[in-house]
Amino acid sequence: MSQLSHQIQLLRRPSGLPTPADFALREVPLPELQEAEVLVANQWLSVDPYMRGRMSEAKSYVPPFPLNGPLDGGAIGTVLASRHPDFAAGDRVSSMQGWRDSFVANAAQLTRLPKTDLPAQLFLGALGMPGMTAWAGLHKIANLQAGETLLVSAASGAVGTMAVQLAKRAGARVIGSTGSADKVAYLETLGADAVINYRATPDLDAELARLAPEGIHVYFENVGGAMLEAALNHMALHGRIVLCGLIDQYNSEGGASGPRNLSQIIRKRILMQGLLVSDHWQHYGDFLAEAIPAFEAGALRAEETVSEGLASMPQAFIGLFEGRNTGKMLVRL
């Protein structure tokens, strides 16, 4: 008798902003556990903007999701049964087998969570992929220095909140950009020196001139569009732009417009570099060595936006593009 897994499948490739009708919740039988395999029940599913790219046919850095097959993504679960000596029932593990409530996988696809009393779901957010992305962008690409001015777009998101806090710890002056008064207030509690509510700022150029009169040394870019163009105008000489995300463009079908002022890159000799966290996992231990004690001491904080139940996953995902999350977007099972 095999167990059943419930999973969200992709029915069709979304055009523009995804809708719930692009997804279906389906029940599939799990295979019998083979030698070296482990049965896991998920408790937390990660909801990330990058997943949008894999829903399209277009070639990206990872292959597109298959239609009528399981989507995947980060997940935290508990081992129910194991036929591998490294894992036993009750172990907490992370995997890329998200968008489903349970699964059978080879033990090599599982990572045991580090020993800490911190909440397990942090390893999907501030202590996982988004936190590592922020750390790698600041330290491995931008080489952020104490005393420099950092601008972070989508600053209240999972990557942004960690970029703000890690940059403050590194001695930088931090300007965040976000889209609501609540998020502005939240970012101020995290230590941001200034926060722009871009929806309430008619002239981004003038605002950046006011907030960064000596220029922006590092721009941690998650959005694109008007903020990228304004930031280019106000970068400092030899500034660095970490191109981490362009969430403004993910749901546009070829209609995205690019910044008209790339000549600023020449004038200021700016370095712009694309960031994908997968290039940087060899430094994950260095990141955790800084971040776990800081979380345990209360010196780093993480916000979560939690949606309940597997069926809520498509709406939670769509909500990312509507600015409905502060910090990490998660689904709890």
Next chain:
Amino acid sequence: MSQLSHQIQLLRRPSGLPTPADFALREVPLPELQEAEVLVANQWLSVDPYMRGRMSEAKSYVPPFPLNGPLDGGAIGTVLASRHPDFAAGDRVSSMQGWRDSFVANAAQLTRLPKTDLPAQLFLGALGMPGMTAWAGLHKIANLQAGETLLVSAASGAVGTMAVQLAKRAGARVIGSTGSADKVAYLETLGADAVINYRATPDLDAELARLAPEGIHVYFENVGGAMLEAALNHMALHGRIVLCGLIDQYNSEGGASGPRNLSQIIRKRILMQGLLVSDHWQHYGDFLAEAIPAFEAGALRAEETVSEGLASMPQAFIGLFEGRNTGKMLVRL
């Protein structure tokens, strides 16, 4: 009795492509020679795209040219009289006192030409600022490696022809882009492995896919526009873009459009960096140590497009934006 200097002055700030009426040829008296000063008669004037930026009011990396004052730029001349012990009548010198036939300057503003039998005007082109720009882009920004594929836009220009040849010497496979059949043929004689005539290529994307099936490792960008967008689509993983010029945009008044596919920078983790040669002069000796012997041996070659007489300078300058030069654009006095 003071001598007269003839010089081109800027009458008004050009809107779009400059016209001859934006300039005037004027006669001004030269001051008497003071202690430490030198009187120089120019023989060669440099004509460069970057000068367009200084004709506008907009803030750039150098201040705008004053109206009704002398323009400046690279020049090669001969000392006529000197009140500084380091210079004597007959010495060949380079300076930034171009756009005029003679001038008086402090000796500190002059550079003696290196000892070589090569034509002096090479030090305005292949052995001067444009050649050094190509060398710094390839070696100090892109870190071009043997076996890599390089794409160069405006490949038949002063910077481009040196980028093509220096990259071949470094063991790269070189694709050039230029705008006429004659220029294609010329670039093939310089050793380019493939040359695109962009005016005769309706589908740049398809052409780059054909010519660089394994991707472009380094893009040496002088133009912008459609070629930048196409190149982004065909960059290799971890490719580098040297942003040296955006000549497509220099004469557009805020109407420039940016590449719509910056997401490729994330997907391929591309590094894009602005290049201004002034950051790299400390390596000029390294460049000359490679390039002077290579020119003397005939292993590097330079084309010149020469216009005769000071009065022809405005037209020569406008010609840069109409593709009228192959190699370095010069005015001979």
